[in-house]
Amino acid sequence: MxxxxxxxxxxxxxxxxxxxxxxxxxxxxxxxxxxxxxxxxxxxxxxxxxxxxxxxxxxxxxxxxxxxxxxxxxxxxxxxxxxxxxxxxxxxxxxxxxxxxxxxxxxxxxxxxxxxxxxxTSVAVLAVSLHVAPGGPVPGVRLEGDALHGELTGIADAAGADVLLVPADDGGLYAVRATDATVTPQTSLDLTRPLARVTLEAAPGRRLGDSAPAVRRALRSGAGLLASEQLGLADWLLTETVRYLKERKQFNRQVGGFQALKHRLARLWLEVAGLRAAARNAADALTTGADTDVAVAVAQAYAAQVAVRAAEEALQLHGGIGMTWEHPVHLYLKRAKADSIAYGAAGTHRSALADLAGLPKP
CATH class of the missing domain: 1.10.540.10 (Acyl-CoA dehydrogenase/oxidase, N-terminal domain)
Structure with missing residues (x-):
């Protein structure tokens, strides 16, 4: 062999x-x-x-x-x-x-x-809550005759969509023009990726195909490539924090020269390097189709904690300026926190990985 x-x-x-x-x-x-x-x-x-x-x-x-x-x-x-x-x-x-x-x-x-x-010419959005993991239960709206009825919540970027891809209770995935739906903004932690409620009242829809395989494929790719976004977040936070600590002085010394802070940054660098490997492996697996489910589960089981920790460390190590609205670190913290439950929380992916490997669930 x-x-x-x-x-x-x-x-x-x-x-x-x-x-x-x-x-x-x-x-x-x-x-x-x-x-x-x-x-x-x-x-x-x-x-x-x-x-x-x-x-x-x-x-x-x-x-x-x-x-x-x-x-x-x-x-x-x-x-x-x-x-x-x-x-x-x-x-x-x-x-x-x-x-x-x-x-x-x-x-x-x-x-x-x-x-x-x-x-x-069009922005399309899958009308599935952002927190739903690949293979997880997907709520669908009612199909009555040729019209769709129902409400879906937690839909990311729905406010800017031209076409909504809506799962229905007949097992189909329907394309609905956003003008035929009522999109209501919802309060979301990450304001750079806003959530919305989508309400359909006798909305015309065009059946595209079977919902289950299409949604699973979409969410798996979303989860796998989300790790690359989390990598970008963590890498920027680490780079900016190192730059700031080289410039900031305390007791007439560069803050970055303190041994305790060096240790924290070194640990974070190692975690970001591990995230890079996991994210690249997930992207490669999605490309080749080799062990894709495992690669995506591994990436998402690891990515959230690294991105969130990088944001928390950046916030603390920037001192008082990191707590201000004017400094962008709060944008990264909110995105990292929101991403940590997008397309399935880390625990969900660990459970999926245990099933794939035939191991007892954590």
């Missing part, structure tokens, strides 16, 4: 070039001060930034086949984009539309909607 080849987890030249292009654009158009201001407004989504990412760069259709107007890229490239969006806490619907909804549409073969998403 021949040995299986090891996954190539290092970044390719193309991925490095993609990273540089996305980072340059975000540096110019996603200043932390602007993100803070936007979270205080009635329009948390940055539409102009989304158009820049989705239009000229073609990132909205990264996972869409070329014959449908997309880039025909893989989950590895999408993971690189999400790392950079995580580093900037960018208020754009990339994960929800260009990854999760796109995967559901690919599973259903909805070519016309995929073309709309790839061309950035």
């Amino acid at each position: 021949s040995a299986q080849p090891e996954p190539a987890l290092l970044y390719s030249e193309e991925e490095d070039a993609l990273r540089a292009a996305v980072r340059d654009l975000l540096t110019d158009h996603c200043d932390p001060a602007d993100v803070i201001t936007r979270t205080e407004s009635a329009s948390p989504h940055d539409v102009s930034l989304w158009k820049s990412l989705a239009g000229p760069m073609g990132l909205a259709g990264l996972l869409v086949p070329e014959e449908l107007g997309g880039q025909g890229a893989t989950h590895r490239e999408a993971a690189v984009v999400l790392e950079e969006l995580g580093r900037a806490v960018a208020p754009v619907p990339y994960l929800t539309s260009a990854v999760v909804a796109t995967e559901a549409l690919l599973a259903c073969g909805a070519d016309d909607l995929l073309t709309e998403v790839a061309s950035a």
Whole structure:
């Protein structure tokens, strides 16, 4: 029996070039001060930034086949984009539309909607609560005749969607135009990825395919690539904290020179390095289809605690300035906390991993 080849987890030249292009654009158009201001407004989504990412760069259709107007890229490239969006806490619907909804549409073969998403003429959102894990129970609305009735809560980025992909009680997944639904904002911790309640009252819907396999595929990709966003968050927090501690002085010494703080930063660096390996492995597994469920479960069982700890350490080590609204660290803490329960909490993924490995559940 021949040995299986090891996954190539290092970044390719193309991925490095993609990273540089996305980072340059975000540096110019996603200043932390602007993100803070936007979270205080009635329009948390940055539409102009989304158009820049989705239009000229073609990132909205990264996972869409070329014959449908997309880039025909893989989950590895999408993971690189999400790392950079995580580093900037960018208020754009990339994960929800260009990854999760796109995967559901690919599973259903909805070519016309995929073309709309790839061309950035439509933002699609899967109308499943953000906390639902791959394989978890998915609430559905009622189908009465040709119309959909019901209410779904905790739908991420629904306020900026043009098309809602709605599971129904007949086992189908339906495309509903947002104009035919009532979308009501809900209070959410992470204001850069707002949640909403979707209410359908005799809303017309178009059946795309079977709900269960499409939703499972979508949520699995969402969970796997969410780890790359969490990696971007943690990496930015670590880098910024190290930079600040090199500049801050106390007792006429650089704060970063204190041994106790060096130990805390060294431990955090090791955890971020481990998160990078887990996130890259999940992205590679989604690309190749090899041990995908295991790779995604491992990544999400580990990613949340690292991202949250990086945010908590950054908040503490920035001292008084870290507690202010003007400093962006609170954006990262809120995103890290919200991400920790998105597409399943760590405990849910540990339980799934135990089932996959045939081990007693923790």
